[in-house]
Each structure stands twice: as C-alpha cells, then as structure tokens.
Amino acid sequence: MTIEGVITAIIIGAIIGALxxxxxxxxxxxSIIVTILVGIVAALLGTFVASLFDVRDTGGIDWIELLFQVVLAAIGVSIVAGTMGRRDTT
Known part of the structure; x- marks a missing residue:
C-alpha cells in the first residue's frame, strides 16, 4: 500500500467514523483517534459486505456501499463507547 493509500484510508475512515x-x-x-480507527475498520468491512451483495462497483457514487460502511461504523462506535464507558475513572 502506498502512502497515498494510507492517507486516503485515514481520511475515509475519519468521515465514515464521524457519520x-x-x-x-x-x-x-x-477519542477522535478511536473514531477514525472504527471508521477505517467499518469502511473495510462495509466494502467486503457490499461485494458479497454484488453492489461494490456501480456506476457513480456507491450509495449502498456507503450505507453499509456508515451502519457498521455506528455499530462499532456503539460497541466501543459501551465498553470504554464502563471504565471506572476514580
């Protein structure tokens, strides 16, 4: 993977994680770093799921693939926030 690919993955992960x-x-x-990491994982998993449904490469913007990615990011954020929120800070 080239440096451009890594930077693109971080940017897309940040957007998907934020959504x-x-x-x-x-x-x-x-943190925002955890959100980006969840977004990167969700983007990769969403692309995989979209390829399973044969909707990965369509003409124009891949809205269905984006929907898979954002929903997986929401699930990931919920899981991570739930597990990190249970820590005792005292």
Missing part, C-alpha cells in the same frame, strides 16, 4: 458517530444517540466517551 457513524452521528447516528449513535447520546454522548460517546471515545
């Missing part, structure tokens, strides 16, 4: 975080109700006590 997924917007879908989750309430406050999430996770």
């Amino acid at each position: 997924g975080r917007l879908l989750v109700r309430g406050r999430q006590n996770i």
Whole structure:
C-alpha cells in the first residue's frame, strides 16, 4: 500500500467514523483517534459486505456501499463507547 493509500484510508475512515458517530444517540466517551480507527475498520468491512451483495462497483457514487460502511461504523462506535464507558475513572 502506498502512502497515498494510507492517507486516503485515514481520511475515509475519519468521515465514515464521524457519520457513524452521528447516528449513535447520546454522548460517546471515545477519542477522535478511536473514531477514525472504527471508521477505517467499518469502511473495510462495509466494502467486503457490499461485494458479497454484488453492489461494490456501480456506476457513480456507491450509495449502498456507503450505507453499509456508515451502519457498521455506528455499530462499532456503539460497541466501543459501551465498553470504554464502563471504565471506572476514580
């Protein structure tokens, strides 16, 4: 993977993670780095799921693939926020 690919993955991961975080109700006590990491994983998994449904490469913007990615990011943010939110900070 080239440096451009890594930078693109970080940018797309940040966008997907932020959109997924917007879908989750309430406050999430996770950092932006964790949100980006969840977004990157969700983007990769969403692309895989879209390829399973044979909707990965369509003409124009791949809205269905984007929907899979954002929903998976919302699920990931919920899981991570739920597990990180249970830590005792005292």
